[in-house]
Amino acid sequence: MNKILVAVAAAFVLVGTAVAAEAGPATMTFDTKNGKVTFPHKAHQDRLKDCKVCHADEKGGKIAGWSKDKAHGLCRKCHETEKKGPVKCAECHVKK
Ligand code: HEC
Numbered sequence: 214m215n216k217i218l219v220a221v222a223a224a225f226v227l228v229g230t231a232v233a234a235e236a237g238p239a240t241m242t243f244d245t246k247n248g249k250v251t252f253p254h255k256a257h258q259d260r261l262k263d264c265k266v267c268h269a270d271e272k273g274g275k276i277a278g279w280s281k282d283k284a285h286g287l288c289r290k291c292h293e294t295e296k297k298g299p300v301k302c303a304e305c306h307v308k309k
């Protein structure tokens with residue numbers, strides 16, 4: 214019994230680090246002068262199932278030229294097209 218538990222726990226640790234190393238953070242916060250934008254990265258990965266919707270390749274990482282225009286073109290544009298997700302300024306930009 215104990216041996217099985219240890220094996221299961223070890224498997225979780227291995228899977229956990231492998232995913233964390235590749236997948237990026239579960240949630241990201243972009244600090245802008247219009248307030249903080251919280252981005253549920255993991256929820257988008259799970260929903261979209263394709264890193265290349267946003268990234269150059271399936272490894273992810275920094276997005277070249279990440280900026281206001283890039284963010285609005287990517288984030289808001291998709292929410293508008295899908296008619297799902299926040300599109301109003303204050304739905305993304307939350308002032309403290
Ligand atoms: C809906 C868009 C979107 C999807 C889909 C997405 N990401 Fe990201 N990801 C981002 C954004 C935005 C950033 C921040 C980019 C920046 O700061 O330049 C980011 C950053 C990252 C980072 C770097 C995190 C850091 O600490 O700098 C990694 C790693 C990453 N993503 C991996 C992935 C992988 C792997 C997938 C697919 C399983 C994926 N992402 C899917 C939007 C997305």
Ligand code: HEC
Pocket residue numbers: 250251252253256257261266267284287288289291292295297298299305
């Ligand atoms: C390719 C499409 C796509 C892109 C790109 C995208 N989103 Fe979304 N997002 C969605 C969809 C679809 C939903 C709604 C999910 C639902 O309600 O079932 C959503 C929901 C959200 C939500 C509401 C919380 C949640 O998880 O439901 C936030 C906040 C959000 N997105 C922020 C962002 C930000 C910030 C970016 C850019 C860094 C971004 N999204 C890029 C498709 C996208």
Ligand code: HEC
Pocket residue numbers: 243244245246247250279280281284285288289292299300301302303304305306
């Ligand atoms: C879907 C989410 C989303 C919506 C809706 C949205 N934004 Fe943004 N906005 C972002 C993200 C993410 C960034 C950060 C890009 C970065 O990190 O450079 C940003 C950046 C900005 C910046 C740059 C701030 C700085 O400090 O450089 C301004 C200004 C801005 N947005 C204004 C607006 C206004 C005005 C609206 C409504 C018309 C709006 N945004 C709607 C997500 C959104």
